[in-house]
Amino acid sequence: MAKILIAKIGLDGHDRGALLVARELKEAGHEAIYSGLHRTPEEIAIMSAEEDVDVIAVGILSGAHMALIPILIEELEKRQINKPITFGGIITKKESESLKNMGIKAIFNAGTPLKDIVKKIEQIANE
């Protein structure tokens, strides 16, 4: 069993997908904590620490991921919180590469089957 923070950052107000991922994780026997909408990177960092999650699964659909993910990484580092991050959303190949270079463990583009997402998150949690 893993503990995963489903994190929505920024002005993006769409969380149906995030909730579906949460449900899928629940059905696979994991505990998914949902952050709620419109969180700041700082808030996500603190939540991930308080909840002591194994993985931070970020979902951003507003297109602001290249701005927000680096801030999240910075907020985590500032507090010496060492947790793997995954990203889900609509993202170009080039951006994917640069997120991976920043240390994001997995990228789930639109259309990734839920089962694959769960499998990958499980794998990251177990590392």
Next chain:
Amino acid sequence: MEKRLNIAKNLTLLENKKEGWKELYAKLLKSDWNLKTIVFAGPPGVGKSSILNYFVEKCNDKTTFLLIDPSSSISGGAVLADRARFKAKNNNKKPFIRSIASRGHHGGTSFSIWPFLRLFNSEKFQQAFIESVGVGQTSQELRGIADFLIVVLSPESGDSYQAVKAGLLEEADLIVINKSDREGAERLKSIMETITKKEVLNVSAKTNKNIDKLENKIKKSQTKNKRDKDIAETKDFATSLFLEKLNKKIKKEKRLNPLDFKIDI
């Protein structure tokens, strides 16, 4: 932040019963109860989290919010979404918030609630707000945990038949009817007052109506007899451990004749 991270790690240790949890718990037992516990219970969807949002904003870093949500009896997994409703910005000066999955524990709480409370107690926290799994009829265990037990209802929840039944309502220190901007709140209030003989407060988390009164009542409530808490803790622990053993044994039993069933404790 380092302190928060440490607390969080210790909570996980206690929750998952990882190696060393008993030693840690034994150490925590040495500090006397000073933590005031305020429990919010009631059916799902009545607005417990929304009310608590107000207190998250008001409280400081000497307060913790423990939010219990149910685990799936099918998969064992859980979605913990109580804190998703909290609009208050959280940072280091704000309360420590932790979500808890009930993990098969009945009675509206979780096995780990006592070790968690002990940990916050020994970390010199002053109060703990506990949001229980949204149940109403079978959560008397909450009484043992709570210095102040608030049962939250909405205008649609229940009538005089529900009010007269045995259950959580009997145990409540205060009955709160949320969403009282809706029709039916006054009617339910008068039913509840007449039948339960308890204090009933109509509030609205949406419009903030009477939330200040609720706040006052919580402030005025006292930390209960510490001995009561100790007894409740022991009882809950013993019951949890026994149920765990029982469940394991039942699963192993191949030919189950209920009359033959024996368990050593």
